[in-house]
Amino acid sequence: MAITGDQRLLKRINRMALVRLVRSQPGLSRAELSIETGLTKSTVSLLVQELIDDGWLREDTVLVTGAIGRRPTPLRLDGRRLAMIGAELGVDHLCVTSMSLDGEVLECVRAGFSRQAAPEKVLQQLAELIVTQVANLTSARRELLGVGVGVPGAVLEASGVMAVAPNLGWRNVPVREALGMALEALGAPGIALFVQNDADVAALGEVEFASVPIGDPLLYLSIGVGVGSGVVVGGRLLLGGRGFAGEVGHIQLQANGPRCSCGRSGCAEAFIGLQAMANGLGCSIEELEARTRAGDPATLAGLATAGERLGVLLHNLWATLDPALIVLGGESCRLGSALMGPARQTFAALAQTANLDIPPITESRFGELAIPAGGAALVLHKLLLPI
Amino acid sequence: MAITGDQRLLKRINRMALVRLVRSQPGLSRAELSIETGLTKSTVSLLVQELIDDGWLREDTVLVTGAIGRRPTPLRLDGRRLAMIGAELGVDHLCVTSMSLDGEVLECVRAGFSRQAAPEKVLQQLAELIVTQVANLTSARRELLGVGVGVPGAVLEASGVMAVAPNLGWRNVPVREALGMALEALGAPGIALFVQNDADVAALGEVEFASVPIGDPLLYLSIGVGVGSGVVVGGRLLLGGRGFAGEVGHIQLQANGPRCSCGRSGCAEAFIGLQAMANGLGCSIEELEARTRAGDPATLAGLATAGERLGVLLHNLWATLDPALIVLGGESCRLGSALMGPARQTFAALAQTANLDIPPITESRFGELAIPAGGAALVLHKLLLPI
Numbered sequence: 001m002a003i004t005g006d007q008r009l010l011k012r013i014n015r016m017a018l019v020r021l022v023r024s025q026p027g028l029s030r031a032e033l034s035i036e037t038g039l040t041k042s043t044v045s046l047l048v049q050e051l052i053d054d055g056w057l058r059e060d061t062v063l064v065t066g067a068i069g070r071r072p073t074p075l076r077l078d079g080r081r082l083a084m085i086g087a088e089l090g091v092d093h094l095c096v097t098s099m100s101l102d103g104e105v106l107e108c109v110r111a112g113f114s115r116q117a118a119p120e121k122v123l124q125q126l127a128e129l130i131v132t133q134v135a136n137l138t139s140a141r142r143e144l145l146g147v148g149v150g151v152p153g154a155v156l157e158a159s160g161v162m163a164v165a166p167n168l169g170w171r172n173v174p175v176r177e178a179l180g181m182a183l184e185a186l187g188a189p190g191i192a193l194f195v196q197n198d199a200d201v202a203a204l205g206e207v208e209f210a211s212v213p214i215g216d217p218l219l220y221l222s223i224g225v226g227v228g229s230g231v232v233v234g235g236r237l238l239l240g241g242r243g244f245a246g247e248v249g250h251i252q253l254q255a256n257g258p259r260c261s262c263g264r265s266g267c268a269e270a271f272i273g274l275q276a277m278a279n280g281l282g283c284s285i286e287e288l289e290a291r292t293r294a295g296d297p298a299t300l301a302g303l304a305t306a307g308e309r310l311g312v313l314l315h316n317l318w319a320t321l322d323p324a325l326i327v328l329g330g331e332s333c334r335l336g337s338a339l340m341g342p343a344r345q346t347f348a349a350l351a352q353t354a355n356l357d358i359p360p361i362t363e364s365r366f367g368e369l370a371i372p373a374g375g376a377a378l379v380l381h382k383l384l385l386p387i
Numbered sequence: 388m389a390i391t392g393d394q395r396l397l398k399r400i401n402r403m404a405l406v407r408l409v410r411s412q413p414g415l416s417r418a419e420l421s422i423e424t425g426l427t428k429s430t431v432s433l434l435v436q437e438l439i440d441d442g443w444l445r446e447d448t449v450l451v452t453g454a455i456g457r458r459p460t461p462l463r464l465d466g467r468r469l470a471m472i473g474a475e476l477g478v479d480h481l482c483v484t485s486m487s488l489d490g491e492v493l494e495c496v497r498a499g500f501s502r503q504a505a506p507e508k509v510l511q512q513l514a515e516l517i518v519t520q521v522a523n524l525t526s527a528r529r530e531l532l533g534v535g536v537g538v539p540g541a542v543l544e545a546s547g548v549m550a551v552a553p554n555l556g557w558r559n560v561p562v563r564e565a566l567g568m569a570l571e572a573l574g575a576p577g578i579a580l581f582v583q584n585d586a587d588v589a590a591l592g593e594v595e596f597a598s599v600p601i602g603d604p605l606l607y608l609s610i611g612v613g614v615g616s617g618v619v620v621g622g623r624l625l626l627g628g629r630g631f632a633g634e635v636g637h638i639q640l641q642a643n644g645p646r647c648s649c650g651r652s653g654c655a656e657a658f659i660g661l662q663a664m665a666n667g668l669g670c671s672i673e674e675l676e677a678r679t680r681a682g683d684p685a686t687l688a689g690l691a692t693a694g695e696r697l698g699v700l701l702h703n704l705w706a707t708l709d710p711a712l713i714v715l716g717g718e719s720c721r722l723g724s725a726l727m728g729p730a731r732q733t734f735a736a737l738a739q740t741a742n743l744d745i746p747p748i749t750e751s752r753f754g755e756l757a758i759p760a761g762g763a764a765l766v767l768h769k770l771l772l773p774i
Contacts, residue, residue, distance in 0.1 A: 215628065216628070217625075217627060217628060217632075229707075233620075233625060234623070236621070238604075238620060238625075238708070239709070240604060240708060240709020240710070240711075241602065241603070241604060241709050241710060241711030241746065242709055242711075243709070244706075244709040244743075245604075245707065245708050245709040246707070246709075247706045247707075247709070248706060248707050250706045250741065251702075251703040251706050251707065252699050252702060252703060252737070254641070254642070255641070255699070262740070262741045263740040263741050263742070264737055264740045264741055312639050312642070315638075315639060316638040316639060316703070317707065319631075319634045319635060319637045319638050320616075320632065320633065320634075320635050320638065320704065320707055320708075321625070321627060321632050321707075322626070322627020322628050322629055322630070322631040322632040322633075322634070323627070323628060324627075324628030324629075350639070350651055353649075353650040353651045354637065354649045354650050354651055355650070356631075359628065
């Protein structure tokens with residue numbers, strides 16, 4: 001009997017549901033998957049065999065427990081055959097990683113670019129870095145699922161156009177189209193390409209590579225030169241009407257406060273952005289980091305004041321979104337507890353006054369690679385998304 | 388052939404999808420529904436007939452256009468047979484409405500209660516109001532789909548327990564369970580009961596009774612004695628990890644600001660809550676409204692200052708959520724442009740500085756009935772929700 005379009009779609013949905021289940025509960029057997037999904041045992045067996053053949057799942061060694069009877073075979077994600085490439089388009093640098101299905105970084109390359117470079121030049125350079133990793137994955141006999149790019153601005157999901165990237169000074173750049181054409185010109189056509197805001201992909205990195213189910217809603221707050229957030233709720237990104245959701249660096253924390261790069265005053269970014277903090281202390285970002293490491297009292301006092309502002313920002317986002325988990329990322333993580341300590345304290349004290357507990361706060365599991373790893377997670381997210 | 392559980396579920400999903408389609412595009416024909424859904428014409432005909440028999444849809448008169456051939460019959464929601472009851476549990480009053488499927492208010496009753504009354508007493512009084520309307524619907528030969536209640540606090544969705552209602556002074560009240568038992572004791576057992584936060588249900592009221600598709604994400608901001616918000620994104624409520632999302636009255640707008648009823652300082656509610664504004668002007672809420680109507684200069688100046696704070700709150704929520712539509716509701720709408728004018732101006736000016744446009748801002752279409760109408764919408768939402 002011929003398979004209809006509906007059946008093909010249903011099959012794809014069921015396959016991806018099985019992958020997500022095994023990912024969130026490693027070690028599940030076929031019989032347990034049948035119970036969890038309501039699919040018959042024979043359907044599960046058929047789909048699991050396909051997923052094993054295609055490189056998504058693998059059978060784990062059966063533990064000999066001494067109990068009688070045939071042991072069910074535990075299933076896990078197969079990290080050995082499939083791969084995603086994730087890329088960060090930073091304000092002055094590119095970073096490209098190859099990642100396995102289970103979140104292992106297979107290769108990572110970083111390169112700088114001039115802030116004066118035209119968007120096409122920068123995307124050409126990015127395409128070259130990607131093509132090298134595509135070749136390396138092929139040599140290693142890995143199959144590429146796609147490429148995901150995190151960019152420092154709001155992205156229109158349908159078109160892959162970056163509308164505004166204030167810290168890059170770019171407007172209306174068709175990142176996906178331009179990158180696709182550059183890849184094709186370099187002999188790598190037909191690659192599935194996804195583009196999304198950097199904090200959004202970093203949030204996905206925490207969710208899609210988690211080995212156990214992770215807090216939902218998840219709020220990822222990225223603090224570098226720019227400040228932005230990504231929220232995953234019900235397994236999906238909160239993008240807003242035009243892809244501008246999460247522009248929390250421009251929440252006003254103080255009327256008539258310091259001038260922000262966006263033109264407004266008193267924005268969060270004008271208090272806790274890396275450049276703003278360095279400016280406030282009359283030094284460069286590198287000097288800010290060095291002085292913090294050295295324990296310079298004036299620097300620590302400045303960071304403590306900024307940390308209190310960060311605490312208020314965390315509190316306000318928490319009141320709005322009630323996240324079950326907050327993840328902090330971005331270059332400011334290098335400043336460690338000098339910034340984060342006062343932030344946590346301020347947040348917790350505000351909540352305590354209202355007799356409420358704050359959710360857990362962690363740092364990004366991929367650290368400085370949060371955005372490129374997030375780009376790889378975006379590929380996985382798009383493939384595993386229930387329609 | 389026997390219908391399996393899966394088929395029954397699929398049928399329910401398809402039925403509800405047809406209702407949503409006809410609601411958002413009134414006048415669709417069976418043939419157009421077939422194209423929109425991918426279901427066969429015979430399946431659509433069968434389901435549409437059932438939906439007509441059950442009171443969800445009705446056939447509209449065919450317009451004679453002069454063109455040749457049989458005209459397809461336009462379908463619409465049937466407002467004549469089914470009904471929902473929606474209720475508001477306010478801080479000192481109850482309001483219960485019966486609503487038709489297409490958003491018509493069939494009956495509306497309001498009653499006060501003492502702030503000293505115990506929760507069980509208040510819920511008993513609410514049950515009595517509901518039972519009267521159930522009887523009236525029965526007399527009018529309408530079928531009740533369920534009862535939805537909007538409450539002034541955070542609700543745990545699964546249990547229907549209201550965790551905290553600061554302006555009522557209630558904590559951990561099992562609203563759904565208590566109300567269900569009271570209804571049963573009054574001879575109205577087995578009614579489908581839903582409970583949710585008041586701003587959340589009011590947001591649903593805008594979405595579920597819209598005759599054309601409405602902005603998504605939709606942000607509903609309720610400003611009364613308390614200040615809270617409800618967000619509908621992708622057709623679903625944003626509830627947060629513990630049902631606390633939208634507690635935006637407690638966003639800190641100013642460090643070391645005025646004391647809020649929650650114990651914190653500088654909360655939005657301490658600037659723009661009705662009681663806070665009245666306190667600030669040294670009068671009661673009733674006097675505040677009277678003086679505003681009379682155009683008292685000191686009152687208008689006070690409201691303008693509060694309006695600027697409201698503008699900052701709207702701006703900050705917009706930066707976080709990027710709503711496609713903002714709806715304002717709550718008792719402060721009675722203050723009209725004295726409060727809302729400066730709010731819009733401040734919001735628009737902030738956005739303008741960053742070269743961005745603000746989304747449309749409207750007032751709740753149900754006005755003072757936003758919460759009870761929202762309770763009725765909650766019933767519809769739960770029944771029409773794609774699983």
